[in-house]
Amino acid sequence: MLAPLTFVLADGRQVSPFHIAPWADEPEAEALPGLLRKLRGEWPCMPFGYSVPADGWPDAWSRVMGPPEPDEEAHGHSSNHDWTWVDGDSRSLSLTLDYPASSPVARVERTVTPDPAAPAVDIEFTVVVRRACRLPIGLHPVFRLPAQTGAAELELGTFDHGRTYPDDVEPGAPLFAKDATFSSLSAVPARAGGTVDASRLPLAPDTEELLQIQGLDGTVALTNHAEGYRVRLSWQKEHFPSLLLWYSNRGRKAFPWNGRHVAIGVEPICSPFGLGPATAVADNPIARSGVPTALEFTPERPFTTRYRIEAAPL
Numbered sequence: 001m002l003a004p005l006t007f008v009l010a011d012g013r014q015v016s017p018f019h020i021a022p023w024a025d026e027p028e029a030e031a032l033p034g035l036l037r038k039l040r041g042e043w044p045c046m047p048f049g050y051s052v053p054a055d056g057w058p059d060a061w062s063r064v065m066g067p068p069e070p071d072e073e074a075h076g077h078s079s080n081h082d083w084t085w086v087d088g089d090s091r092s093l094s095l096t097l098d099y100p101a102s103s104p105v106a107r108v109e110r111t112v113t114p115d116p117a118a119p120a121v122d123i124e125f126t127v128v129v130r131r132a133c134r135l136p137i138g139l140h141p142v143f144r145l146p147a148q149t150g151a152a153e154l155e156l157g158t159f160d161h162g163r164t165y166p167d168d169v170e171p172g173a174p175l176f177a178k179d180a181t182f183s184s185l186s187a188v189p190a191r192a193g194g195t196v197d198a199s200r201l202p203l204a205p206d207t208e209e210l211l212q213i214q215g216l217d218g219t220v221a222l223t224n225h226a227e228g229y230r231v232r233l234s235w236q237k238e239h240f241p242s243l244l245l246w247y248s249n250r251g252r253k254a255f256p257w258n259g260r261h262v263a264i265g266v267e268p269i270c271s272p273f274g275l276g277p278a279t280a281v282a283d284n285p286i287a288r289s290g291v292p293t294a295l296e297f298t299p300e301r302p303f304t305t306r307y308r309i310e311a312a313p314l
Helices: 028-033
Strands: 085-086 092-097 105-114 120-129 133-135 137-139 142-144 152-157 161-164 207-214 219-224 231-235 242-249 262-270 295-297 303-313
Touching: 105 152, 231 262
Parallel strands: none
Antiparallel strands: 085 092, 092 105, 105 120, 120 303, 133 295, 137 262, 142 262, 152 219, 161 207, 207 242, 219 231, 231 303, 242 262
């Protein structure tokens, strides 16, 4: 997980846009799963997502939602285990992680290269598989938000449509209408009726929600008006046709969240809401709409994707 990451802006200021979970240095966190133990920043998920029970879901979803895979880990092996540093040149950081022998994935590789001429990093992620397979995949940047409600703004640009989550992300903490569509992030259908401006962050109510955006051009920005900077993420849209927005806004009350976690996940994905491999490869409603929710991988051709994170003053 990449964080903290500090950019030196053109005006000389230093900004650190990535989120670090408030429990990251608490002794109790050592007992948590790898994904949560020091939750922070940005990391790749292979495979992306995790399975959830289909009880109460709309029929179009429940009939294609498969059970967890054997030894399934939330957001994949890459999100839960220690990677190994790889010797490289002085301009970049490189790591690798071998997968269990039972996995179709043999290993993943990751290289982070700071741009010497700009406040930016370029990241390369490679997947090598043992056998041909279809799997969901995603990137998982999580950004820090200012304390004041609405003091940051998500800038998506033009997109085809967005979808709300078909069920409760967190029991007792809903905000958006179930299984609805929308065309503007500033007018997302609300569970209580009317709409919510989901572009201004942090949100006022305590909530835990997901939105999936289709048809973006492969770039999104988060403007922190309180601190006077903008951070931009750009990716290869042919690899990640959707963007998942994770609104973690004090909605989870159990340990380690304890109603104090405030962040926004801005996650390029090829997945249906992160619902796990079995659902991703099935004929789910997003796949039926023509948007891929899993990618093809072959041992003869390692998969490599590249993306960039950059910052600028307002």
